[in-house]
Amino acid sequence: FQVAARIDDAKGTKEHTQRFLAYLREVEDGDLTLGIAMTDAKGDRSKRPHEQGNADTYVHIVERNAQGIVISGTKAIVTSAPYVHELLIMPCRNMTEDDADFAVCCAVPVDAPGITIIARPAGRPGEKSALFSNKYGQSTAVVMFEKVFVPWERVFYAEEWEHSAFLTYNYATHHRHTCIGARAGFGDLLIGAGALMCEANGFDPGSETHLREQMVELIKITEGFFACGVAASVYAAEDPHSKSFMPDPVYSNIGKLLLATQIYDMQRIAHYVSGGLIVALPGPDEDHNPATAAKLADVLRANPDVPYDKRIETARFLEDLTASYQGGWYSLISLHGGGSPAAMKQEIYRNYPIGNKVELVERLLARGLTTEPDRAIGRNKQPGKCCAQGCTVPGAPIMVDMPKAAKRIKKVA
Amino acid sequence: FQVAARIDDAKGTKEHTQRFLAYLREVEDGDLTLGIAMTDAKGDRSKRPHEQGNADTYVHIVERNAQGIVISGTKAIVTSAPYVHELLIMPCRNMTEDDADFAVCCAVPVDAPGITIIARPAGRPGEKSALFSNKYGQSTAVVMFEKVFVPWERVFYAEEWEHSAFLTYNYATHHRHTCIGARAGFGDLLIGAGALMCEANGFDPGSETHLREQMVELIKITEGFFACGVAASVYAAEDPHSKSFMPDPVYSNIGKLLLATQIYDMQRIAHYVSGGLIVALPGPDEDHNPATAAKLADVLRANPDVPYDKRIETARFLEDLTASYQGGWYSLISLHGGGSPAAMKQEIYRNYPIGNKVELVERLLARGLTTEPDRAIGRNKQPGKCCAQGCTVPGAPIMVDMPKAAKRIKKVA
Amino acid sequence: FQVAARIDDAKGTKEHTQRFLAYLREVEDGDLTLGIAMTDAKGDRSKRPHEQGNADTYVHIVERNAQGIVISGTKAIVTSAPYVHELLIMPCRNMTEDDADFAVCCAVPVDAPGITIIARPAGRPGEKSALFSNKYGQSTAVVMFEKVFVPWERVFYAEEWEHSAFLTYNYATHHRHTCIGARAGFGDLLIGAGALMCEANGFDPGSETHLREQMVELIKITEGFFACGVAASVYAAEDPHSKSFMPDPVYSNIGKLLLATQIYDMQRIAHYVSGGLIVALPGPDEDHNPATAAKLADVLRANPDVPYDKRIETARFLEDLTASYQGGWYSLISLHGGGSPAAMKQEIYRNYPIGNKVELVERLLARGLTTEPDRAIGRNKQPGKCCAQGCTVPGAPIMVDMPKAAKRIKKVA
Amino acid sequence: FQVAARIDDAKGTKEHTQRFLAYLREVEDGDLTLGIAMTDAKGDRSKRPHEQGNADTYVHIVERNAQGIVISGTKAIVTSAPYVHELLIMPCRNMTEDDADFAVCCAVPVDAPGITIIARPAGRPGEKSALFSNKYGQSTAVVMFEKVFVPWERVFYAEEWEHSAFLTYNYATHHRHTCIGARAGFGDLLIGAGALMCEANGFDPGSETHLREQMVELIKITEGFFACGVAASVYAAEDPHSKSFMPDPVYSNIGKLLLATQIYDMQRIAHYVSGGLIVALPGPDEDHNPATAAKLADVLRANPDVPYDKRIETARFLEDLTASYQGGWYSLISLHGGGSPAAMKQEIYRNYPIGNKVELVERLLARGLTTEPDRAIGRNKQPGKCCAQGCTVPGAPIMVDMPKAAKRIKKVA
Ligand SMILES: Cc1cc2nc3c(=O)[nH]c(=O)nc-3n(C[C@H](O)[C@H](O)[C@H](O)COP(=O)(O)OP(=O)(O)OC[C@H]3O[C@@H](n4cnc5c(N)ncnc54)[C@H](O)[C@@H]3O)c2cc1C
Ligand SMILES: Cc1cc2nc3c(=O)[nH]c(=O)nc-3n(C[C@H](O)[C@H](O)[C@H](O)COP(=O)(O)OP(=O)(O)OC[C@H]3O[C@@H](n4cnc5c(N)ncnc54)[C@H](O)[C@@H]3O)c2cc1C
Ligand SMILES: Cc1cc2nc3c(=O)[nH]c(=O)nc-3n(C[C@H](O)[C@H](O)[C@H](O)COP(=O)(O)OP(=O)(O)OC[C@H]3O[C@@H](n4cnc5c(N)ncnc54)[C@H](O)[C@@H]3O)c2cc1C
Ligand SMILES: Cc1cc2nc3c(=O)[nH]c(=O)nc-3n(C[C@H](O)[C@H](O)[C@H](O)COP(=O)(O)OP(=O)(O)OC[C@H]3O[C@@H](n4cnc5c(N)ncnc54)[C@H](O)[C@@H]3O)c2cc1C
Incomplete structure (x- = not known):
């Protein structure tokens, strides 16, 4: 939207802005969910879009006519793609004049002709030990576009390459800002589960010095990057073109960078305070094995006040969040989601x-x-x-x- | 003040509060500067005040009568002591009933009979190479009290040991909160001077990747703890007794802890981007040595656009801030000023x-x-x-x- | 063995040493593989063995007679238990006189009457995407002992509690020393796979500064703890009782501590240089999907010289090692295997x-x-x-x- | 020497090797001390030697004749220059053909005509509080050469630019290897002094958990990089040309990089365990002040078993090593001495x-x-x-x- 206003201001028109607002109303009225399709397949990372051997490594415009545009190409990582109503397509980097064909921002329904979605399953459905991700999870997908038609009402810009950097950076700032909140929630889960695990093992982390030091470290990391989110909001500035508010880019990017790199430390601490049993205790198949279940529940209880099933449940919850495919997924979306750390560092310096x-x-x-x-x-x-x-x-x-x-x-x- | 209100609320009186407000008015009217005398000499750190062999290792009440109280003991580290009008004496830890004599908060003029101040010089006056601290600096002093009389008007509490912890923690929170701002200012100086040094050496840190990474790290550290200060203000809460505002203790302590431990990383980065010359280039005595000054200025210039005197000046500025007694002073006040890191970690967990x-x-x-x-x-x-x-x-x-x-x-x- | 010699020296006998050597010969002759059953279930971590509500949380002697001893209790984490011939039982902490019953070291065949093994599957057999762990993997098991008889020839000590600490610490030192080599091998895999991933993405990490910095960091970590293993060997000392060699405990423990805590940084770097696709690219089910396989292979190739199947293979290899249950398993065995980090720190200080x-x-x-x-x-x-x-x-x-x-x-x- | 042998092997001569060996004998016979003059003034860091505006920013050959060569230019940082007999001049980077004039390695007596040495004082002579550096210290100097004649016997190579990189890297590897030992000695001092300070404050670091954790961290850092030195020796390789031994470059550079960046953490830990008094206690002038000395000694004692003068002495020792100009000097020589961290990272990757x-x-x-x-x-x-x-x-x-x-x-x- 900010970009639409900016283009309009630049061109002296109002059409981009109106088109965007109309679409926004439609989305709200229809209660549509959107997937963000930003990251292109990108091909050879050391080359710009127009230099790629295979143009389909980036989404680009192959035709424009009175009705709209036709696009082809590949978006490589789209979270939730199979579950949303529409995909919001945005360029994933700033474009030069030579890349004008690749500077396109528009919306398409997921079932538009020419779209193929190749998705991974969301979360770990059906996995008994996945105490978090068998309920909550997300799917990532590759989305291939082959000559997909997009009517002008849904094209927010096309070939206005001069403005693409602005959109990319702005969206990224917004995205990174929201990431901070999301990952602070992840921190909350680890703090709570870590404390439960200590209790189940027989400790009050508040009085066992080395465990308290670790818990404080976990709190420091979580609230440390959350504070950057708060600061980004406090120093938010009004966009001169659209009059909407932008979180401060320096704090947004610092917060995102802190969480991106420290998610691994958060895992380390969760493992440290819990012990090796997270990956080593019996799996859910044993819970109802008549030969051993009762005896196991007996000898694997630690703190006499916490029954075995509560202990093992917390252990599996932590395994799911930090030592499973899902745990890896969280690491990688923290590290690369919304742009790689290198991108954030550049944004920090630039701003x-x-x-x-x-x-x-x-x-x-x-x-x-x-x-x-x-x-x-x-x-x-x-x-x-x-x-x-x-x-x-x-x-x-x-x-x-x-x-x-x-x-x-x-x-x- | 918050404590005075709390004691009054507890006792159903108004006298503590009024006494404090009267004193505050006096300070403002007289434009008096106050030194904070909190840190006692403390003697054996593994023992409580009343267990010390020598009672004078903590300031304590030796007599109370109709006019006031008489105190003795030692405050070990008081910044600016020789330059202030009055000393505000506060206990440096929570006190138990046995330590009641040590629970005293009052104000005394620096020239009250019985006070001896033993101070270090402030900054590095007269040192030509100390480009910052020959102008700006602080003195720390040991202050010994021998039977010093304090009239009741200047006694904010005496032997109300139950409230001493509250004061200590609250003051510490305020102090740590302001520290964050102070040290962010120190970060500003290093960022600016680091950029100047890169320029003088011939680099634009924005385009030399490894120097940019370091500068971004310095910015991340500085703005990262500053953001905690912002969050502490955003989540500030009104004190129910005095109606004044308290910064949030979790964010204040996290911010202080981050700066306390990362001040050393800030030095490392300043040194990294600048090069070894900070401690190795000729000192100010050479600047006017007719035999060599001109030649030195010639061969020790790096970037042709930056004259030697500007380069060396920035180098000395950085030496002063990070590689001198003054630099050490900044490290230690960052690490221990307002309480040691261990104290902050406890506060974070407690809150x-x-x-x-x-x-x-x-x-x-x-x-x-x-x-x-x-x-x-x-x-x-x-x-x-x-x-x-x-x-x-x-x-x-x-x-x-x-x-x-x-x-x-x-x-x- | 060192302990047997020590006990014999203390008692003036030769029997413990001979028994151990006889057993060793048997193991070598029979080419038997041994599992190490050291970690007890441990129950409430804040209590000693004899204070536990349920004595079966530790393996202990319930009877001793002319033929041998009878033991009961639980070993909680035994790697490879279902695949070995015999279990070598050792105490997992130093024992006091009150814990004498728990000071037992002996060997039992896995199929001795009274033993129940409850194991997790080894690795990720059958998982197509698990490019490493569908071939190589390890199972961990809970092993419950119920009145298991052990003849004297296989009892290396029983109730000699004074020597238990010595064994535990010595074994741990050996174990940590070997861990260092094992995890350096893991580092080798990440270095190799990281370089392959960079190449597949279109980069030579040697010439892209920020990727090179990360690769150097990975090398620094891996070779940094490996060097501690080298130093532990160089400073190995002869045990005065048994005349066998012990790696130096300070360097062994430092090396293990470094790898334990830095395995998470190794993951972060592997993810950093590779990109988000490790967890987001299509899974193996898509490889032979006739509708999309060819097109995918086309648009998801990056470096034109590296075919898609090689790129995706490396990505899955990295997913397997760092973003899967197996990846979590490696983290936890690195962190806690051979004792928790807290145990290592104590050993370092003690020695x-x-x-x-x-x-x-x-x-x-x-x-x-x-x-x-x-x-x-x-x-x-x-x-x-x-x-x-x-x-x-x-x-x-x-x-x-x-x-x-x-x-x-x-x-x- | 290795380079001399290499050049000879390349040229099929023996003269370079012999010249070097003759010089070595002379140095040994005369018990001469040498200063290493490697780091040139370097001018604009973003340009090569031959591109500099002022050629005197690097030492270079201005004339060669039958007797020898004549050199001019500036070496910027030469430790001990005023105290040595001779300077060994080496190039500080690899040279290209265009830089041939700058590829020169030779030895000159410090009093050769045309040499001007501009030095800083060594250590902190006469400073009463400098308990280490008023005895031990080093001076750094700028050394300017103006048409200094060097006879052929002392020229080890001149304009053999192809071999300059080899010398620079080799010397740097040797230097970094020895640095490791030197800085481990610095670690020893901090470990010992830190323990003494804890004791003086009333603690046994072995039983106060958070202090022990810090001491273990200090040990881990010190012995961690020392282990790399050990590994570099273990994997030393014979140079094929000269038959002398080279420490392994990967481990030497990793060890140096670890110490370079962690010297700041070592300071932080020394400060952490000691408290703020290092920079805040009275200076040596107060030790004999009759008015206060006795009383100070009384109230500033902490552990009753450690007299005040021992406590303050240890505090000043630590101030000298970590919070003074000398402390800054140690930081910078650790970080940049023997080449900047960026140089080490390149060497690690290259090898x-x-x-x-x-x-x-x-x-x-x-x-x-x-x-x-x-x-x-x-x-x-x-x-x-x-x-x-x-x-x-x-x-x-x-x-x-x-x-x-x-x-x-x-x-x-
Ligand atoms: C779980 C998950 C969910 C995601 N969800 C979404 C989503 O919903 N929508 C969406 O649009 N995107 C999504 N992303 C994609 C995310 O934005 C990208 O992962 C991120 O931008 C990095 O791109 P990449 O994975 O292609 O890595 P690459 O770009 O291949 O990066 C790999 C490495 O190469 C470096 N590199 C790349 N290009 C260059 C260059 N030109 N010069 C120097 N170095 C370079 C990077 O810094 C990085 O270190 C998701 C990612 C993950 C992991
Ligand atoms: C430059 C500077 C300026 C200052 N200015 C002021 C000022 O103006 N006013 C003022 O009141 N104070 C001031 N301070 C004092 C500051 O608050 C103290 O330095 C701080 O509280 C730490 O106390 P200490 O220095 O006595 O260290 P110590 O208390 O001796 O601490 C040393 C170490 O021992 C540990 N330790 C101490 N006690 C215990 C215990 N009981 N159990 C376990 N571990 C323990 C600490 O955690 C620390 O690691 C200043 C300090 C500095 C460095
Ligand atoms: C993958 C894997 C494979 C393994 N394979 C083997 C094997 O083959 N054989 C074998 O014998 N063992 C094996 N182990 C077990 C390993 O040695 C233990 O995980 C380790 O000793 C830690 O014990 P724990 O997991 O019970 O954690 P806990 O002991 O429960 O530790 C949890 C936390 O509590 C702390 N804590 C524990 N006790 C105390 C205390 N008294 N006071 C203060 N803090 C305390 C710890 O420091 C830690 O931070 C394996 C472990 C793993 C993860
Ligand atoms: C206390 C001390 C004692 C010393 N003693 C001696 C001695 O006895 N003999 C001797 O020969 N030397 C000595 N040195 C010098 C030492 O080797 C140099 O400090 C070191 O090589 C770094 O050079 P510099 O200080 O000129 O920093 P610079 O080279 O100016 O480096 C500053 C920053 O710029 C970066 N940089 C520099 N050039 C480039 C480039 N081309 N591209 C990208 N980045 C670049 C560096 O990585 C660094 O981050 C000593 C140094 C110190 C601090």
Whole structure:
């Protein structure tokens, strides 16, 4: 939407914006669920879209006429594809002029002619030990488009390559922001289950120092990246074209980067406090084996106050979340979902007001400030925005007259 | 103040509160600066105050009469002591009944009879190479009290040991919260100076991948703990007794813990991007050595656009902040100032609503919820506070009816 | 064996040693494979064996007579139990006098009367996508003993509780030492597969900086803990009782601790360099789907020189090793196999010659050396052993006359 | 020397080798100390030597005649320069043909005409609180060469640019290998002093869990990189040209990289276990202040068994090593001395037998092995060297016939 408004503003039209709003109303009215089809198959990662040997590694426009456009290509990883009503197609990187055909954003119903969806099963249905993912889960799919027709009402832009980067980055920021909340929920589950496991083993993590240290580490990680989500909301800014709100990109990306890389530490801690039994205790098949079930329940109870079935249940819950295909899925969606860590790092650097920090130090060193426009590290100087709510650009040191600055800095110590 | 209100509420009086407010007015009217004298000498760390061989290792009350109290003992680390008007004395740990004499909070002028201040110099005055700390710096002092009289107007509590823990923890939370901002300022300086150093060496950190990765890491650390400060403010809660606001203790302590332990990583990165010259280039004595100054300026310039004096100045600025006594001082105040990391970890665990996370998992496992009041991991269940602003206790999963819960959890993935 | 010799030396007998050697010969002659049954069910972790409500949570002696002993109890995690000929039973912790019944080390055939084995399947047999673990895998089992008779020839000790700690620690050191090699092999697989995945995606990790940094990190971790294994062998010491060789316990435990905690980082890196497709690409069922197989192979190829089937094969290999039940199994055996990280940390501290380091600093400070025998930090002073090869106890600073010491220290800088 | 032999072997001469050996004899006979002058001023880091605006940013040959060569330029960081007899000049990077003038390796006495040394003071002489560095310390200097004549006997090579990389890398490997030992000594000091500080504060780190965890972490870091030094020696290889021994480059560089980046963690731990007093306790000027010395000694004692002067002495020792200019110097020489971390990472990747790991995985996947010579990830395949001692190239998986390979791999689990 922000991009539609931006294109309209650029072209002096209103049509892109209206088209998008009309579609949004339709989605809401029909209570449609959408799948996000952004990640192309991408082919050779070291080449741009138009350089690929096989053009179908990216979704692209093969024809445009009065009714609409015709697209072909492959989106490689679409979560929930088989369960949604429509797919929202977006480009997965910024496009250059040569890639104009690949700069397309539109919506298509999943059953449009020419679409083939090849999906993995969602979660681990039917697996008795999968105490979480036999109920909740997601499917990922490859979606192949072969000459799929999309009417103009559902085309939000086509070949406006100059704006594709903007959409990609913006969507990614939104996505990463929501990821933070999602993965904090995952952290909640590990914190709760970890505490239950400690209790079942006979410990109060609050009084066994080394277990408490681990639990605090888990809390620190979870709430640490959640705090970045909070900060991203606090420093959200209004988009000048569409008037909708954007979470702050620096904090969104830092939060996502923190969770992406620390999901593995979260697993380590969950395993640390629980013990090896998560993968080693008897599976659900043994629960009703008349020869051994009773005896097992007896000798594998630990804390006398927690019955065996509750202990093993928590162990399987943790196995499911952290030591199964589903656990791997969570790791990878955390690491790569919404873009790889390398992409986030670039976004952080691109958006960070490094110029202001440079200026701060130059003032402290009482040097003449360089003002050449081309200075690489001088780019990205953001004016300290002082608004009614008192917020400023995150990370932008406020520039005041030197004597006062001196006082402020004193507090640095 | 919060404690005064709490004591008054407990005793049904108003006197503690009024005394505190009167003092506050005096401080504001007189524009007095206060030093915080909290950390006692502490003697043997494995013993409580009343068990110490030498009672003077903690400040304590030796006499109380109609006019006031008389105190003796030692505060070991008081920043700025020689430069302030008054010292605000607070206990540095929670006290038990046996330690009642040590539970004292009061204010004394620095020149009260019986006070001896033994201070280190502030910063590195006169050191030519100390480009930051020859201007800005702080002194730390040992303050010894020998039978110092304090009139009742300046005694905020004396022997109310039951409330001492509350004050200590609250002050610490406030302190840690402000630390976050202070150290983020330190991060700003390193980011700015690191970028300047890269430029002086001939690089744009934005386009040299490994330098950009380091700069992004520095930004991630700095803004990562700053975000915790933001979250602590967002989730600040009103103190029921005094009606003043308290930053959220979980986020304050996580932010402080993150900065305490990562200040060393910040130094590493500043050194990484700058090179070994920070400690190895010629000192200021050489700047005006007629025999060599010109030649040095010539051969030690790197980027032709940045003159030698600017390069060396930035190098010395970084040496001062990260590779000098002052640099060590910053590390230690970050690590231990406002309490050691171990203290923060305890506070995080003590305040975290772990009971809610346990409940969440138990609901997902569809087990009967245990409600025994004594359950160690069930403590600290905080009601999801739903207020107009839509805020909740941080980290408290919101409990909804099961079917909806299921949907919410789905988003976890 | 070392323990048998130790017990014999203590008792002035030869019988324990001979019994063990006789058994060893039998095992070698019969080419028998042994399973190690060390980890008891353990019941309430906060209580010692004799304090457990249910004595069967630990294996213990219920009767001893002229022929042998009778044992009952539960070993909770025994790798390969269903596939071995005999189980070697050892205590899993040091025992006190009260726990004498639990101090038992003996061997029993898996089919001895009274033994029940409850096992999980080994690896992921039959799973088409499990490109490693459908061939190679291990089963873990719970083994319950109910009045199992063991003749004296197979009892290596019974109730010699004073020596149980020694065995447990020694075995653990050996085990951890071998673990290091095993997990380095796992690292080899990830390094090789990671490089193949980069190549399949279109990159030479040697020339794409951020991928090279990750690969180097993976190499650093793998070879870093492997080096500890090498050092443990170099500093191996002869056991004075049995004359067999023991790897150095400090390096063995450090190596195991490094791999235990870093296995999660190894996964993260493998995922980082490979991309999200590890868990998201089509499964093996699609490989022969006539409707889509050819098209998929076409659009999901990346590097034009690497055919799709090679790319997907490597992706599944990595999924199997790092994002499946088997992947979780590797994490947990790395973390807890051979004892939990907490156990290793204790062993490191217990064996480290910290007294020598204290002495070194005291000499530099030119203080009179304290020689009180009870000084906690003075314990564990190991004589610098100087042998023909010039090796010394690892970590033991060599004590020389002061002037020379000065020179040596100079090199510290 | 290795390079001299290599050049001779390349040229079919013996002269370089002989010249070097003659010089070595002279150094030994005269008991001369040498300073290593490798790091050039380097000018703009993004340009090669011959591209610099000012040629004097690198040492280079300005003239060659029958007697010898004449050199000019600047070496930026030379440890001990003012205290040595001779400087050994080496190039600090690999040189291309265009840089031939800069490929020079020779020795000059420090008092040769045309040499100017601009040095910083060594250590912190005269500083009373510098309990280590007022005795032991090193000076770093800038050394400027202006038309310095070097006779042929002391020129080890000149303009043999093809061999310069070899020397630089080899010397760096040797240097990094010795660094490991030096920094392990630094670790020893911190371990000893940390234990003394804990004791002085009233703790036995062995029984206070969180302090023990930190001490174990410090031991793990120190012995972890020391183990890499051990492994580098174990896998040392004979240089084919000179027959002298080279430590293994992969382990040398990993060890150096580990210490370079973890020196900061070592400081953090030393500070953690000691408390804030390291930078905050009274300085040496107070030790003999008659007004306060006795009282201070009384109230600042902690453990009653450790007198104040011993406590403060240890605190100052730690301040000196970790929170002073000297502390910063140790950080930077650890991080950059012997080359920056980026240089080590490149060396690790360049020397690692990644091709063997790829081959291992390809065999497991039972694919035809690719043998194209140009394959980027296939480079660096090292034959498994099997010698009497059974050692192999580090990290090179041993290739055996497939069935056996299977068994070996099984142990991976
Ligand atoms: C479980 C899961 C669910 C997902 N759900 C969705 C979804 O619903 N909709 C959707 O659109 N996407 C989805 N994604 C896709 C996700 O956005 C991608 O995984 C992510 O963008 C990374 O792309 P990739 O997996 O193709 O990895 P690659 O792009 O192949 O990356 C592999 C490695 O190569 C590096 N690399 C790639 N290109 C370059 C380059 N040009 N230069 C240097 N380095 C490079 C990367 O940094 C990374 O380290 C999902 C992913 C996962 C794992
Ligand atoms: C630069 C600087 C400025 C400061 N400024 C001020 C100021 O203005 N006002 C003020 O009041 N304070 C100030 N402080 C003091 C600061 O709050 C203390 O440093 C901090 O509380 C730690 O106390 P300590 O230094 O005595 O360390 P210690 O308490 O001796 O701690 C050393 C180690 O022992 C551990 N330990 C201590 N006690 C126990 C125990 N009972 N059980 C287990 N482990 C234990 C700690 O966790 C730590 O790891 C400042 C400190 C610094 C470094
Ligand atoms: C895949 C796999 C294969 C294995 N194969 C074998 C095998 O072949 N033979 C064999 O004998 N064993 C085997 N083990 C068992 C392994 O040795 C144990 O997992 C390990 O010793 C930890 O024990 P636990 O799993 O019971 O965890 P627990 O002991 O329950 O530990 C859980 C947590 O509690 C802590 N804790 C436990 N006790 C205490 C205490 N008293 N005080 C404070 N904290 C405590 C631990 O540090 C840990 O953090 C295997 C384990 C795995 C995972
Ligand atoms: C205390 C100390 C003592 C020393 N003693 C000696 C000695 O006795 N003899 C001696 O010869 N040397 C000595 N050195 C020098 C040491 O080898 C250098 O510090 C090291 O090689 C790094 O060079 P630099 O300091 O010029 O940093 P720079 O080379 O300026 O590096 C700064 C940053 O830029 C990066 N960078 C540099 N060039 C490039 C490039 N082309 N592309 C991408 N990134 C790049 C680096 O990776 C680093 O991150 C000493 C150094 C120290 C700190």
